[in-house]
Amino acid sequence: MPLRVGYVREHFCSPLLQFSEVDQGSTFTLVECPSGTGQLISRLTNDEIDIAIALTDPLIAGIAKGSKTYKLVGSYVTSSLKWAVITGKDSPYNNIQDVQGTTIGISRNGSGSQTMAYVMALENKWPTDNLKFRINNDIRGLIDSVNDGSTSAFMWEWFTTKPFVDAGEARFIGAVPTPWPSWLIAAHPTRTTALDVSAFLAGLTKHVKAFASPEARAGPSVDFIKDKFGYPEEDVKAWMKDVSYPDDCAELPSEVLTKTLDVLAQAGVVSIPEGGFDLAEFFDLNVVRLNSAATSV
Template identity: 70%
Template sequence: MVPLRIGYVREHFSSPLLQYAEADNGSTFVLVECPSGTGQLISRLTNDEIDVAIALTDPLISGIAKGSQAYKLVGSYVTTPLNWAVITGKDSAYQQISDLKGTPIGISRPGSGSQTMASVMALQQGWPTDELEFKVNNDIHGLVNSVNDGSTGAFMWEWFTTKPWLDRGEVRFIGSVPTPWPSWLIAAHPSRATPDALRTFLDTLSTYVRAFDSPEKRAKDDVEYIKKTWGYPEEDVKAWLKTVGYPQDCASIPTKVITDTISVLEKAGVFKSPEGGFDVSHFVNTDIVKLA
């Protein structure tokens, strides 16, 4: 059996996946790191570079809504919101989110979470979402450079992932925008990933996720694993663990996650629904996932 190619972002959220990968040792799947985030994951699914992506809810759903045939949703990975920091340059004039109206916003790639969440931020601020200007900066390093050279006013990235730049005084946080939905889903190419291989992957991933999510592991083992793997300060790890939750069954998605995300993204101007609205089953591989 050819191992599944699993695309992922190497962040603290991926800890249960990494623990599974260490035990599997390449026998049923291999990890493909996508440091630029969900925009890169979707691109690699489209270009036959990966078979499965563990990625952010909003770009995955907006990609299917906009017509992508490269993947369908097959499962859940994180059940809690993602807290997006709104980040500006260390010497910029911007002091709060409202100051950013009319400024270019840095994003990693078109269709990324950094772009969809900027539209959600604009919706919350009452700005015209169709007037947003985006500048592509590829990854966290390009985004940090852009706010400090003034080519963008701000960018958005997960709070704890970006906190080391804040701690070193390289950027400033001027606010945050939590996602109005559970933050991570799992998507797979409709034909490259076989149903049997996907079911095995999702079932076994569920056991690692449940173990990581247990009170016993959260008290000590999770803290030590994240400190060792990412070098985060213990107080940051404990603060993050208080905010994050994982599913009991990775092969299940609540229907409400899809419908609520579609509703907010449409209001934010990310896409338009067809006449009569979307059929939720259009977004999922019904051979694999259970809609709850």
């Protein structure tokens, strides 16, 4: 039975889409999760997908809070994610400082949009124990929310939201990059086999390397994103200039975990137990290869 791979239909997933076009459903099928990582985690929990390509911080936070429905099996995007801070077209907010103490829109609890609000607060030295959120499910709900005044702002990946800003539906008032590599790969530890997951990661690695090669960055990968997502060429080229992918999707530096947990703990999102976490709680060590000798964090 083909693996069910959950993903968010954004330009980051272009190598995955190219892999899917070649595979034609023989070893995996794609399950779109438009609400983001929170929805991906929910579908892993509810046996609706087997593998998720999702944002680093919500995945790690979920395991740190006790989830047993998935473990990390690999890496997908190694560069930071540029999160835009977006407000309504006619709102009174003009910079990040203006939204302190207001209600921030998020897609759902535990999502990247919520975690990054904590990171934004930390960077600006705001108290994090009284942040206020409103759940708006997806990008359409979030944009409606900042325009009807029920929220002041929301956070989403910069280039994904730029078309809405260019169309005059919303405004950028700042940006916050993630202090960790942006995308990881997780799999359910009992509904999948190490062999199947490893085979998927090997195939994905081939398409990632082809997509991110200098030759492809100079033209074919730009054209693919333009055709699939309708983004202006100058935006695609700007994104391609900064994005980086792993040499091997089945490899992962363990310091990604330590760095992410440190920030999440500072934000009050997770609590690190005395003595630290056991890496085996976070990684499927039958699949992923860690390039560090550490055994706990």
